[in-house]
Structures are given as C-alpha cells and as structure tokens.
Amino acid sequence: MSPPAITLSETETETFMLRVLLCLLACGLSSGLAVVAGEGKSAAPVKVFILAGQSNMEGKAKVALLEYQVKQPATHDLFKHYQQDGKWLERSDVWIKFLDRKGNLTVGYGSPNCIGPELEFGHVVGNHFDEPVLLIKTAWGGRSLFRDFRSPSAGLPNEKMLDRMLSDAKKRADKEREKNPKVKEPTLDEIKEPFGASYRDMLKEVQSTLKNLKQQFPGYQDQGFELAGLVWFQGWNDMINADYTTEYTSNMAHFIRDVRRDLKAPQLPVVVAQMGVDGLNPNDNIKRFKAAQAAACELPEFQGNVALVKTDLYWDLEAEAVFKKGWRENIDEWNKVGSDYPFHYLGSPKTLCAIGKATAQAVLELRAKK
Secondary structure (H helix, E strand, O other), X not given: OOOOOOOOOHHHHHHHXXXXXXXXXXXXXXXXXXXXXXXXXXXXXXXXXXXXXXXXXXXXXXXXXXXXXXXXXXXXXXXXXXXXXOEEOOEEEEEEEEOOEEEEEOOOOOOOOEEOOHHHHHHHHHHHOOOOEEEEEEEOOOOOOOOOOOOHHHOOOOHHHHHHHHHHHHHHHHHHHHHOOOOOOOOHHHHHOOOOHHHHHHHHHHHHHHHOHHHHOOOOOOOOEEEEEEEEEOOHHHXXXXXXXXXXXXXXXXXXXXXXXXXXXXXXXXXXXXXXXXXXXXXXXXXXXXXXXXXXXXXXXXXXXXXXXXXXXXXXXXXXXXXXXXXOOOHHHHOOOOOOOHHHHHHOHHHHHHHHHHHHHHHHHHHHHO
16 A cells, blocks of 8 residues: 655745755755865875985886786786786876976886886885875986985095096096097096085985975875985996995995985985895906995994895896897897896896885885884
8 A cells, every 4th residue: 555645735845845955055064064174184294215326226127028027927916016907007195206207106217118116116115104105216327426426424535536537537638639629628626516416416306396295296285294215226336436336335324324414314214225236146346346335234323224135136037048148139038028238137127126125125124113
C-alpha cells in the first residue's frame, strides 16, 4: 500500500520553502568557511635538499636509454615507479630547481635530455616525508673544489702555487698570441678571480630559490622551509691534478663548515658521494683521491653529521664490458646499456639511480641521529 499523500496549505508551503532555503544558505556558508580555513592553515615546513657538484651531479644518463630499460624485463622493476600508465610520472609533492629549470620532479632534470641522481633521490625522500620536498641542484661541469667551489675559510692557495698558475697561463697566452696578436697578458688578479666563484654561485642559487618559493612553486603555502641536507657529488677535476688531490681533504672540511655557516644551518647533514669511476678496480690516481675524500668525512667533528657513500658499488659492469670491447663497433648493444663515457659513469641509469637512492638513504640516516 502506498503511503498517504501529504498536502500543505499555501502558507505552510511558503514557510517550508523558506526553511529549506535558509538551511541551504547556512550549509553553503559553513562549507565555504571550512574551505577558506583549510587553505589558510600552515602546513609543516618544506624539506629542502641541496644537490651540489659537477657533471655527475648534473647527470649524464640519457632519458632515451632509461625509456628503453624501463620496458625490459631485466630492468623494469628498477624503474617502473617513474611511470604511470606508460607516461613519465610528475611528483607534485617533490619539486626541483636546477638553474633555469623548475617544476615537479620527473625525468629530464639532468643535463639536457638526461637524468642524474636527483630522480631516485627525490623519490626516496618524497616517499619518506609527509611534507613537500624541494631539491635545489647547483651543479656545473668541469669544476674543482680546489678552485671553483673553494670556500672562504680555505683562503687562496699559497703564493708559490699562484705564481706557478700565472706562469702557466702566460705560456698558454704566448702560444695563442702566435695566432692572435690581440691576446692579452694574464694578470695575477685574473688568476685569483675564479677561486670560489662556483661556491658563491651555489649560495646565490639556494638563497634566491628560497626567497622566491611562492613565485616558483605554486604549491608552496607560506609554511616555511627547513634545510634538510646537502649531497656533494664531485671530484674528477681534483682527481686529475695531484696538487688538487693533496688539498682535497682540507678543502672539503672547509667547504662543509662554510656552507653550514653561510646558510645558517650548523647541523646540516652532509653526504659525500665518493668517486666510483672504474668501479672496484680504479687506477692509483683514483685510489688516492678516494682516500682524500674519505679522510675528510672521518674527521672527528664530522662524526654523526657527515656520511660517505661509496659509489663504486654501483658501477655498471654490463655497460663497462660493452664500452671496453668497442661501443662504436657495437652501437646497437651499447644503446641498450650505456650513453656516455666512463668518467660520467657510462651514462648508466642503473648506476645514477642507485647512487641517488644510496645518498638519500644516507642523508635520512644522518637526520635520524640529530
């Protein structure tokens, strides 16, 4: 049986409709106020990581190679989390700034059309934190800690070294002048000028990015930020010069102290990615350089707040084997495993992503000790 119909008088109907309207207005206002309040809440500070160094921090593994390897059964599981529905994933919770590029973390934030350690590093720290994460990459190829990244407290090299550098510069100028008479004679001031230039550029890049977070990253809600760690991946230009290698331990220690002071982050966790070129069988120069890097991290003042990551553990033996037998002669095989020279870790996505993961885990372990 159907329920009896309910009839209302004209006055009752008007009263009923007025009450419904008032109820709807009240609900709408309440909902609107809730949205505004939610948007105005201050979230936890953004976790900021600085990724600094030279060309290997830039990253030389080609995206085209990564795209091939993500589709292969042997390597699919290593890289599948970088894609969703066959397209490269962009992480809205992990932002990245690499000089003139910025946005949500995805592939392509290495050298042009390449990836570096930042990709897996960002995924690891992004998965760890509930707060947004920002990666600031300050990396330039061909830089040394002896000269370009030399920090203030290290001072300039001794007078004997500067005089020798000036003498070498004059010899080069003399040769160039044979072809171009307008080449000028170098001066001591010109020799001194590059010292610390990349260190200063690094600080400017970090400070400028942090000062303009809202303009550069729309997801930023004025919740502030915390400098959460620095990863240093550099060394080739110091390794190939014996004098630079000799000073590396001291210069690395100065760098760590100075960057903490200049960024006003005295407890900043620092991870040094130790050179791993040639894997576990490096030449004597690389061995000496690796020892100099390790010695800096072993200083008593850095125990528990600086960590060394051995990147030689992640050397790509498969890519190395193809490179050694002749990558040009075996180009089809090479294009499946490598994309650059040994000093760039063979352009191996497997290697650079493994280094990114290891350095991320190391910085998180340091943070857990704070």
